[in-house]
Amino acid sequence: AQSVTQLDSQVPVFEEAPVELRCNYSSSVSVYLFWYVQYPNQGLQLLLKYLSGSTLVKGINGFEAEFNKSQTSFHLRKPSVHISDTAEYFCAVSEYGGAQKLVFGQGTRLTINP
Amino acid sequence: EAGVVQSPRYKIIEKKQPVAFWCNPISGHNTLYWYLQNLGQGPELLIRYENEEAVDDSQLPKDRFSAERLKGVDSTLKIQPAELGDSAVYLCASSPDQRGGDTQYFGPGTRLTVL
Numbered sequence A: 001a002q003s004v005t006q007l008d009s010q011v012p013v014f015e016e017a018p019v020e021l022r023c024n025y026s027s028s029v030s031v032y033l034f035w036y037v038q039y040p041n042q043g044l045q046l047l048l049k050y051l052s053g054s055t056l057v058k059g060i061n062g063f064e065a066e067f068n069k070s071q072t073s074f075h076l077r078k079p080s081v082h083i084s085d086t087a088e089y090f091c092a093v094s095e096y097g098g099a100q101k102l103v104f105g106q107g108t109r110l111t112i113n114p
Numbered sequence B: 001e002a003g004v005v006q007s008p009r010y011k012i013i014e015k016k017q018p019v020a021f022w023c024n025p026i027s028g029h030n031t032l033y034w035y036l037q038n039l040g041q042g043p044e045l046l047i048r049y050e051n052e053e054a055v056d057d058s059q060l061p062k063d064r065f066s067a068e069r070l071k072g073v074d075s076t077l078k079i080q081p082a083e084l085g086d087s088a089v090y091l092c093a094s095s096p097d098q099r100g101g102d103t104q105y106f107g108p109g110t111r112l113t114v115l
Helices: none
Strands: A003-006 A010-014 A019-021 A023-026 A031-038 A044-050 A056-058 A064-068 A073-078 A087-095 A108-113 B005-007 B010-013 B019-024 B031-037 B044-050 B053-056 B065-068 B075-079 B088-095 B110-114
Touching (some): A003 A087, A010 A019, A019 A108, A023 A031, A031 A073, A044 A073, A073 A087, B005 B088, B044 B065, B075 B088
Antiparallel strands (some): A003 A023, A019 A073, A023 A073, A031 A044, A087 A108, B005 B019, B031 B088, B044 B053, B065 B075, B088 B110
């Protein structure tokens, strides 16, 4: 079974500052990794995913994430945030080669202050 | 391309009453998921369909929850009777297939309040 821990429940940053949202996972098998974003009163939208290959993954809206197998981490980063990035961010895993069963972390609320 | 459609968006009911949620997935998507999202938590899978077959319903509380996906397209999730602890957001998602790396596309959810 897999589990996901998002290390920060809330992250406040100022506009145009860099941000990192941390995600660690636990699994006895290889995994696929995902970051989803949820804007208020909306469903989840995929930001990026790691399936295989290069450990640095680029996604939409200027976000990127790096897969670190030795540290079982998949941290999300953006070099300069905007007010519109205010949302809830979820890290998720699914079993490599298995059926699409996502296990989500608890979420990190990113708040951008002007 | 239309996204995943869910209705209603909001529902308020008294405890012990029945309630149903409807989901229409993206056209051509064979796999459909129902998730429960409690306040301040990540979504948790309730049931996964491959076409009309429920292939994973291990997390569905079967004493009060039921789901169906007739003809392998849209789906209904029902709770009968509802309890106070069922207050949450119910999310529907779909994906082209059930391969592990497929992207899941989520609907806006139904926010249920049980009084």
